[in-house]
Amino acid sequence: xxxxxxxxxxxxxxxxxxxxxxxxxxxxxxxxxxxxxxxxxxxxxxxxxxxxxxxxxxxxxxxxxxxxxxxxxxxxxxxxxxxxxxxxxxxxxxxxxxxxxxxxxxxxxxxxxxxxxxxxxxxx
Amino acid sequence: xxxxxxxxxxxxxxxxxxxxxxxxxxxxxxxxxxxxxxxxxxxxxxxxxxxxxxxxxxxxxxxxxxxxxxxxxxxxxxxxxxxxxxxxxxxxxxxxxxxxxxxxxxxxxxxxxxxxxxxxxxxxxxxxxxxxxxxxxxxxxxxxxxxxxxxxxxxxxxxxxxxxxxxxxxxxxxxxxxxxxxxxxxxxxxxxxxxxxxxxxxxxxxxxxxxxxxxxxxxxxxxxxxxxxxxxxxxxxxxxxxxxxxxxxxxxxxxxxxxxxxxxxxxxxxxxxxxxxxxxxxxxxxxxxxxxxxxxxxxxxxxxxxxxxxxxxxxxxxxxxxxxxxxxxxxxxxxxxxxxxxxxxxxxxxxxxxxxxxxxxxxxxxxxxxxxxxxxxxxxxxxxxxxxxxxxxxxxxxxxxxxxxxxxxxxxxxxxxxxxxxxxxxxxxxxxxxxxxxxxxxxxxxxxxxxxxxxxxxxxxxxxxxxxxxxxxxxxxxxxxxxxxxxxxxxxxxxxxxxxxxxxxxxxxxxxxxxxxxxxxxxxxxxxxxxxxxxxxxxxxxxxxxxxxxxxx
Ligand code: HEM
Ligand SMILES: [Cu+2]
Numbered sequence: 195x196x197x198x199x200x201x202x203x204x205x206x207x208x209x210x211x212x213x214x215x216x217x218x219x220x221x222x223x224x225x226x227x228x229x230x231x232x233x234x235x236x237x238x239x240x241x242x243x244x245x246x247x248x249x250x251x252x253x254x255x256x257x258x259x260x261x262x263x264x265x266x267x268x269x270x271x272x273x274x275x276x277x278x279x280x281x282x283x284x285x286x287x288x289x290x291x292x293x294x295x296x297x298x299x300x301x302x303x304x305x306x307x308x309x310x311x312x313x314x315x316x317x318x
Numbered sequence: 319x320x321x322x323x324x325x326x327x328x329x330x331x332x333x334x335x336x337x338x339x340x341x342x343x344x345x346x347x348x349x350x351x352x353x354x355x356x357x358x359x360x361x362x363x364x365x366x367x368x369x370x371x372x373x374x375x376x377x378x379x380x381x382x383x384x385x386x387x388x389x390x391x392x393x394x395x396x397x398x399x400x401x402x403x404x405x406x407x408x409x410x411x412x413x414x415x416x417x418x419x420x421x422x423x424x425x426x427x428x429x430x431x432x433x434x435x436x437x438x439x440x441x442x443x444x445x446x447x448x449x450x451x452x453x454x455x456x457x458x459x460x461x462x463x464x465x466x467x468x469x470x471x472x473x474x475x476x477x478x479x480x481x482x483x484x485x486x487x488x489x490x491x492x493x494x495x496x497x498x499x500x501x502x503x504x505x506x507x508x509x510x511x512x513x514x515x516x517x518x519x520x521x522x523x524x525x526x527x528x529x530x531x532x533x534x535x536x537x538x539x540x541x542x543x544x545x546x547x548x549x550x551x552x553x554x555x556x557x558x559x560x561x562x563x564x565x566x567x568x569x570x571x572x573x574x575x576x577x578x579x580x581x582x583x584x585x586x587x588x589x590x591x592x593x594x595x596x597x598x599x600x601x602x603x604x605x606x607x608x609x610x611x612x613x614x615x616x617x618x619x620x621x622x623x624x625x626x627x628x629x630x631x632x633x634x635x636x637x638x639x640x641x642x643x644x645x646x647x648x649x650x651x652x653x654x655x656x657x658x659x660x661x662x663x664x665x666x667x668x669x670x671x672x673x674x675x676x677x678x679x680x681x682x683x684x685x686x687x688x689x690x691x692x693x694x695x696x697x698x699x700x701x702x703x704x705x706x707x708x709x710x711x712x713x714x715x716x717x718x719x720x721x722x723x724x725x726x727x728x729x730x731x732x733x734x735x736x737x738x739x740x741x742x743x744x745x746x747x748x749x750x751x752x753x754x755x756x757x758x759x760x761x762x763x764x765x766x767x768x769x770x771x772x773x774x775x776x777x778x779x780x781x782x783x784x785x786x787x788x789x790x791x792x793x794x795x796x797x798x799x800x801x802x803x804x805x806x807x808x809x810x811x812x813x814x815x816x817x818x819x820x821x822x823x824x825x826x827x828x829x830x831x832x833x834x835x836x837x838x839x840x841x842x843x844x845x846x847x848x849x850x851x852x853x854x855x856x857x858x859x860x861x862x863x864x865x866x867x868x869x870x871x
Contacts, residue, residue, distance in 0.1 A: 261504075272532045275619055280568045283623070283635035 200257070208251045215244050330736055330815075333833040348433035349836055354419035355734075356440050361407055361415060362803075364447065368402035371395050373796055375775070376758075376789040382779045392775040393460035394476070400463030402454075405485045406447050408715060409577060411723045412584030413495055413530075414443070417523045419734060421499055423827040423834060424517050426508025426843040431501040435494050443491035450484030453477035462773065464574070467555035467566040471547040479545055486541040489534045492580075496530035499523050508826065510845035517825050517849055518594075518607055522587020525611040529576045529583070529618065537573035540566065564629055571622035579618040581715055583611060585678065585722025586653060592675040592725055593657050595823040597664025600850040603656035610649035617646050624693045628702045636695055643693035650686055654679070669821065670744035674725025677752050681717025685710060688763065703773075706766025712759045724751070724802070731806065732820045736833040737813030743805045750798035757791025824850050 219240050227233050250256045255266055330336060334351045344352060375395045378386040387395060418436065422429050430436050453459055459481045461470040470478050503524050507516070543566075546552045553559025555566045594601045601607060623631060623639030657679065666672070688710040691697050701707060732738050761784040766772075770781050777785070819828040824847075830839050847854050 269532060272619065276536065276569075276572050279620065279623065279635075279638075280565075280572075282638055283564070283568065283631045286634035287630075287632040289632070289634060 200251075200254070204251065208247050211247060212244055215240050330833070331831065332835065333736065333831060334836045335736070335833050337836050346437070348429070348437055350418050350422050350429050350433065350436055351734075351834065351838075353436050353440055354415050357410065357414040357418060357443075360440075360444060360447070361411055364402050364406040367451070368399050368407055369796060369799065371399040371402070373792060375399070376792040378775050379777075379785045380782075380789045382777050382782055384776050387775065389775065390460055391458075393462075393773070394454075394458030396773060397459050397462050397481075398454045401450055401459070401481060401485065404463055404577075404581075404715075405488050406443075406450065408581045408719050409492060410443065410488075410495070411581075411719070412588060412726060413492075413499070413523060413526055413580075414439075416519075416588065416723070416726045416730060417499065417526075417584065418495070420730065420827055421502060421520060421523055422506070423733075423830065423838050424520055424825060425503065425506060425511055426826045426839065426845065427502065427506040428837045428839075430498045431505055432498050436498055439491040439494035439498075442494065443488055446484045446487030446489075446491065448484075449487065450481050453480035453484060456480075464570060465541070465544060465566075466570075467544065467547070467563045468557065468561075471544055472556050472558070479548060482541045482544050486538050486545075489538045489541075492530045493534050496527035496534075499527040500531070503527075508843050508845055511826075514605065514608070515845060515847075515849045518590035518601065518604070518611075519584075519587040521608045521611050522583050522590070525615040526580055526583045526587075528612075529580050529615045532619070533573045533576040533580075536569060537577075540569040540573070543569070564626070564631060567626050567629055567631075568622070571625045572619070575622040575625065576615075576618045578711075578714065579614055581719040582682075582722075583614060585719045585726075586611065588722045588726035588729070589657065589675045589678050590653075591823075591825075592671050592729055593660050593664075594850045594852075595729070595821055596669060596672040596675070597660050597666050598822075598852050599660055599664040600848070600852060601656065602659035603652075604849070607653055607656055610652045613649040614646065617642075617649070621646055621693075624698075627695055627698045640693055640695045644690070647686060647690060654683065668745075670739075670741055670748055671725045671729035671821075673745060673748040673752075674721050674728065677748065677755075678718055678721040678725065681713050681721060681755070685713030685715075685717055688713065701766060703771055704766035705762040705770045705772055708772050709759045709762035709766060712762070716759070717755060724748075727806075729821065730827070731809070732816030733827055733832045733834070735810055735813070736816055736831075737809050738816050738820060739805050739809040739813055743801065747798050747801040747805070750801065751795060754791050754793075754795030754798050758788050758795055759791070761785075761787045761791075824852060 219237055222236055222240070223233075225233075227236065249266060255262060334349055344356070347353060347356075375387065375392060378384070378392060378395075384392070454477075457477055459474070459476045459478055461474050461476070461478060461481075465478070465482060470482075503516075503520060543552075543554045547554050547556060547559070547561070551559065553561040555561040555563050557563065590601055590607060621639055621643040623635055624643045627636045627640070688706070692701055692707060692710060728739070728744060765781055765784050765788075768781070770777060770784075816832045818830065818832055820832075821828075826839075826843050826845070827834075829843060
């Protein structure tokens, strides 16, 4: 296979960009965006950007046949399957439990305490 | 059948086996066929080690008390058995031996796209294997082949790190093999060999390679996580360090469920070849089988949570995974139907490789159907971690995977070695293996249903009869394998010369000499017929071996 010769300057530029982004990650880690999820999103976005730079330039995806894009793309999809279905578990752990509690009101509290206020409400 | 006179006394024509015979010509070979032989010899050694470990603990299990092994030693024996059989025998078995030998020959190529990577894969594999063996000899590992955390990372006092490194390294050898398969199948097919003219064995290798490439990196990184938690105390899986043990199970099974398809898809490919050849018919539903292989490869990645119903995975995830798991059974059942349709109205002959194919069909059906019991949430609560699971996966992995491997080994043995094995003995051994297998594992279903947990060696007396049956079966099974090993070795020197096409089969591998010359073909073959063209006469079928020497030198 013939690879176009990539100028060293390109590599150095990308390397520089990766270093800057790394510094950015560290800096951002000390800022509180108010919500943990937001912090995670920012950090992950930078990480994805860095991974893309490595894939496209360092790993020559930019200069490669379509089929290699397909392969790289499918591995990303596979990662989404892995993380997605794993989160199905983590995100739904309390979920079913609380539904169960709604269906059976005394599951979390002793039935007597539940029954008393309910009876009061009915009268007012 | 070839009726060639036995010319074993005369030298074989020049071929990949006799061209050079120095040790270094073997250890540094770039010939895919020789690399396949290196793998064959090393895998059989691992199979022997794993099998001996099993025999020891089956002896222990003949009585309800602990008499041969202490608890910890018992754990080490079943762990060795599991690690060796799964990572160092069954996963590489068909791809690295039969696949390595056949993929280039079947597609009419001279070798793989990356012969050096192919050789490197064997060295990497052996390095991993040796590490795992050192872990075993230097004290053993008692975590089970699944390395569940936090036991493996925090509590086990054994050579977990060494064993994990061994499995990690062996994974890279799979990746190298898978990469070679994909590139070679894409790029190096003979003229005229279109995608839908590929033998189903090639399709099976292709689907397997996809699973290997997409799955193995995940188990590799998971094993690294065990390493860093155990060695440096990074909190990943251990709750005491803020980790989550269930995360390990997610990551591990994300690979290890698809890994069961790494073990079974190749066997399905072999069985397709066998059924076609010994029914003398093109496979019914060729494309259905192709797409079901690809479907299995993909769907196999969506079901891993069925190993975790009884972990603290959420009920919702359990439901989802249970539901998704039922889908895997669909492409598998489609294959079954097509194989049966091929047999139906085929002219079926019962040569020894075909007996293994029949063994596969029957045993794999039992294994697959019991899988459905396990993927049903309510029944799994009862059956999880009992002998029912042990029986299920041995029916699929040994009844399916190993039967497929042995069937393929017998089928292509004349091509690989140039000689036939004694057919009568082979039939006898196949029957002994079938009986031994069922005697070993069928009672385990009953044990499991009655509540015998797996991985225990002290048990209530009421289970003893079934355990004795199982242990006896294991010995019969081992005996069957020994007969097989003996006549295969015998045939290397004394077997009848096979000729190019002893089974009267179709496919490029049968067009070339047995054993093939170093570059596989004397001239690049051109494919003019659809696959399994039993309606056309083959040049090589029914021909005695006294082939003209043209093209040699
Ligand atoms: C119809 C397809 C299949 C279904 C529905 C299925 C389902 C299952 C389920 C639900 C379990 C978990 C049981 C438990 O731990 O409680 C299981 C375990 C297992 N299955 Fe299957 N299975 C299928 C095919 C296969 C195949 C083809 C293989 C291998 C070639 C395989 C190998 C295993 C292994 C090794 C385990 C046990 C792993 C362990 O805990 O050590 N299965 N199967
Ligand atoms: Cu599974």
